[in-house]
Amino acid sequence: MATKITEFEKPKLNNPIFIEGLPGVGNVGRIAAGYLTEELKTKKFAELYSSHFMPFVLLHQSSAVHVLKNELYYYKAKEKGQRDLIILIGDSQSVDPEGHYEIVEVLLDYLEKLGVKDLITLAGLSVGQPTESPKIIGAVSDPDVIEKYKKYGIDFEGGSKVGTIVGAAGLLLGLGRVRGMKGICLLGETVGFPIIPDPKSAEIMLKLLAKILNVKINTEKLQKKVKEMEDFIKKVEDVQRKTMAGIMRPPEKPEEKKEKLSYIG
Amino acid sequence: MATKITEFEKPKLNNPIFIEGLPGVGNVGRIAAGYLTEELKTKKFAELYSSHFMPFVLLHQSSAVHVLKNELYYYKAKEKGQRDLIILIGDSQSVDPEGHYEIVEVLLDYLEKLGVKDLITLAGLSVGQPTESPKIIGAVSDPDVIEKYKKYGIDFEGGSKVGTIVGAAGLLLGLGRVRGMKGICLLGETVGFPIIPDPKSAEIMLKLLAKILNVKINTEKLQKKVKEMEDFIKKVEDVQRKTMAGIMRPPEKPEEKKEKLSYIG
Amino acid sequence: MATKITEFEKPKLNNPIFIEGLPGVGNVGRIAAGYLTEELKTKKFAELYSSHFMPFVLLHQSSAVHVLKNELYYYKAKEKGQRDLIILIGDSQSVDPEGHYEIVEVLLDYLEKLGVKDLITLAGLSVGQPTESPKIIGAVSDPDVIEKYKKYGIDFEGGSKVGTIVGAAGLLLGLGRVRGMKGICLLGETVGFPIIPDPKSAEIMLKLLAKILNVKINTEKLQKKVKEMEDFIKKVEDVQRKTMAGIMRPPEKPEEKKEKLSYIG
């Protein structure tokens, strides 16, 4: 099946900004984008399924199954100084290297049709130890994008510290640029444990996003939301690890040469 | 070749229910669906081949080769209270993560054309130790499906116990739902050894299916059938493990740096 | 690029038999088919390239490069009792499980166009220890094929001994059958070391083929040919193992948690 987008509604948007927050280190982007989606009362209009996600379903409390997916929400500007938004959140990124490219290209094809020219991607930056006040570091598609975001206190000297951005957050900027889109990746400093969400870094990210997007976000319920999310994320990671292990595990006793029985090539 | 369905006959079916029973933990679904296929005197009408199965053939006693495949059988309702059935059984599921998605999508495309709207998938649920009386746990595509199956004594409180359903049994429900199909996955509790079939759990599953489908099934020959099946399954698993091992095995002495001979990149 | 066939000449053949001899255990099929190709003064008419072969070229003595490929030769019947032949030989089989299916399907599509209805595939059967007089064991696409080949002294009781046939030799029969082709796989007993060619088993195979095809083959030069081939095969196997090792090798010290430098997800 590769990767496909199922659309429920064709939203009419005016020069929308795209915001991505998928799982990653500290789940900083995922928490921030997910919370934004709820706080702004956005509407889901499309879902993305991919054979590059793990091949299982999760069970909700209600005994209903849940296929891994990414989701697209939209927000129509309500006040002056705001812009229409498209927000991408999801359960998973690709589990194989090639899939990252495929998913990002399917997304960019779709976003192009929706008139997207500006991208904001969210990620965590593992710094290896707890920080008192995590900073937000910026990476851009083009140097001139820095000018636009300079006033928000983003650290643009992180190039040497960062090195690389793995997955959708990086590829959306890099491959979006080939299509003439411009964007920024906001990287929230975090300890860097892959599974454990970092609500502190996510809160700082959220407050920055509120300023950039000119929206009001009440971060009071964030702690509670993160707790809920934590269980779900652990479940996904857990099975992913086990399934991978099953695939990668060598045979118990590969004493093939001693065996008398036949193996034909 | 990816995945393809070869059709022998185009059956005319009236609002058929689809039942899936492929290999998995304890082979509970496979045994139950396979036995159902024979007991109901169903007719094979299509076969599915996939490059996501292992690339070998097995040899029957007759010296004839057997490519790994899945098979589709149909049953025409004979009595009041019965419905037309399509049953899927097979030798193998995908051996790589992506293949599960591909095979399930090829199946759903085909089932959609045959007018399928209801799905029943069968699986084993590994509980880690022998149980006196294994239960059947239910997972559904949509919460309202529970209502329909509540009267059969299925355990719908298993959500926390289950966690995930790996492979076709889960994806058929999850991706079928995107197409408007509704369904249930019946999970038979079993010790959880992957290769060894669990006839006890399969028998309980069969009796439940007989009630749901309103058909009569004599489970007397089940023990004998399971014994026959066991040898075949062991053979498939065995070669699969060995072939995988061959692919994954590191070289015997990778002392590349010490070698004088040339390797060019 | 997947898999593609480059055709030099469109041969006009009358109900040709297809004979496959690719590398495998003991290289029994490869030696026999390769020698047959030379002895019968067949003509090469097509080549098959595939991204499922290893991504390197080999160097001939002449300093000219050699891409891994399979080759198709044809032979026009010259005497009564003979039939037109298509012979497939080659440097390599697929190095990944999926590729075996793809290559076999591309071949069968092509053979179907050339009017092929009968298949003979050649393989080695690893018996784990040297045999005084290796036997040829037969596996068939359909039980009724046994009748046709019974008179040649092939062992058709090998089903229990054989178990499985991995790769093209098995899949050609199994998937050819789905297209209405009939065939036999001839398995020459051999010690079972993958790299070392077994000329004894190949000679017995050749003599059997000569009888079946009603052609005369002088096996005198076989020892010399096998020696030449041995170096080439070793070279291919060697790099294949090393390249695989490079891909599969874990990093030297994955102490990711202790590192201070950043890795972003």
Add this chain to the structure above:
Amino acid sequence: MATKITEFEKPKLNNPIFIEGLPGVGNVGRIAAGYLTEELKTKKFAELYSSHFMPFVLLHQSSAVHVLKNELYYYKAKEKGQRDLIILIGDSQSVDPEGHYEIVEVLLDYLEKLGVKDLITLAGLSVGQPTESPKIIGAVSDPDVIEKYKKYGIDFEGGSKVGTIVGAAGLLLGLGRVRGMKGICLLGETVGFPIIPDPKSAEIMLKLLAKILNVKINTEKLQKKVKEMEDFIKKVEDVQRKTMAGIMRPPEKPEEKKEKLSYIG
């Protein structure tokens, strides 16, 4: 997305020679081709992106992201005895075996349209120990190409020493040949550490190229360029290794049998 070429300009070239210099052992080809590109004041006209490169972006000092890519430059002949050139350089080769074939086929399709009939590919030949004066060894698509390049002091007796050429440098010749292109692979002897660039071997390669192409190249700035390049290459290699490790790493404690919680197949 597979592999795609984005073209900025459609250059009009007269029977151009194609020169390839991608990363590899000692980065001999990459350094030589990269330096040639700058010295000849060539113009970039196309970029190649592929899902067979690693799925991350690198950060430049300017905080701008950099997707892994290959780049195509052209040079118009300025003096008598020169020919138009197309030069391919890049950050990466395919990280999986299949990708090498795909990328090379996409390139050859494109080069065919640009009228390319002659290929020069550059690679390093690992000799395992430092050499006083590294030689350049030649491998050709066809034996008659040797005649053309004999006068430049290339070693054409290296066949036995070389064995194989892995990746684009080899496949471009081997698969180009199937399309009627002719070419040579120049292999610069180097110690053979994959990451560390070998400027000495690259300089000898550059001087040879200058003679063949009849262009003037000042190699004075080579040392400085190599130093700059070294940091970038190390960064790419580093993340590639870590990302691969993350994918390949087995689970920490696969005590699946002891677990009470459920895993369903």
